[in-house]
Amino acid sequence: MQPNRLKQLTDTWALLSYYQRFEGLVALVLTFLVGLIIVIALFRLTMGVMTDLVFNALNPLDHAVFQTVFGEIMTLLIALEFNHTLQYMVARKQSVVQTSVVLLIALLALSRKFILLDLKAVSPAQLLALAGATLALGLTYWLIRSSHGAGDA
Numbered sequence: 001m002q003p004n005r006l007k008q009l010t011d012t013w014a015l016l017s018y019y020q021r022f023e024g025l026v027a028l029v030l031t032f033l034v035g036l037i038i039v040i041a042l043f044r045l046t047m048g049v050m051t052d053l054v055f056n057a058l059n060p061l062d063h064a065v066f067q068t069v070f071g072e073i074m075t076l077l078i079a080l081e082f083n084h085t086l087q088y089m090v091a092r093k094q095s096v097v098q099t100s101v102v103l104l105i106a107l108l109a110l111s112r113k114f115i116l117l118d119l120k121a122v123s124p125a126q127l128l129a130l131a132g133a134t135l136a137l138g139l140t141y142w143l144i145r146s147s148h149g150a151g152d153a
Contacts (some may be wrong), residue, residue, distance in 0.1 A: 001106050031086040038079045067116055073114035081105055100148070104143040111136050 016024070049069060059065055085101045104115075110133060117130075 027086050031083055034079055034083040038076060038083065041072070041079070045069075048139055070141065071112055071116045074108065074115060078105060078108045081108060096151065100141060100144045103137055103144065107134070107137050107141065110137065127128065 026036075060069070082105055083106075086097075110130065113130060114134075117127075119127075
């Protein structure tokens with residue numbers, strides 16, 4: 001955190017209600033925990049990929065390997081977006097998590113699901129349900145963004 005942002009946080013701390021302070025502390029702890037999880041997951045992913053590449057156990061052209069590695073990368077991106085959202089709460093730029101951000105994270109999670117999906121093992125009904133969920137989330141996100149303007153999320 002930048003020194004001027006820290007000073008701004010300490011200056012506004014006295015003006016906050018007890019619940020706002022509690023909310024800020026919870027968001028700060030969650031930010032730290034999610035950040036720790038991201039660092040550990042990134043380290044494990046990096047070590048796993050590098051080790052497998054060195055020992056030629058990882059073939060990036062193998063579809064299953066590509067899906068697994070890319071799925072782990074998508075998981076890290078989802079965690080980063082979630083952590084970014086929590087930082088807004090810590091910095092008091094917004095008091096609650098915005099619906100558009102939650103929808104965006106859900107769309108990222110569905111994108112990850114589509115990447116990891118084994119089309120030979122999934123039924124048409126499951127695929128249709130995932131497509132419907134994606135369409136519903138996308139439409140809801142679009143409606144929220146268009147009603148609030150482009151600069152909210």
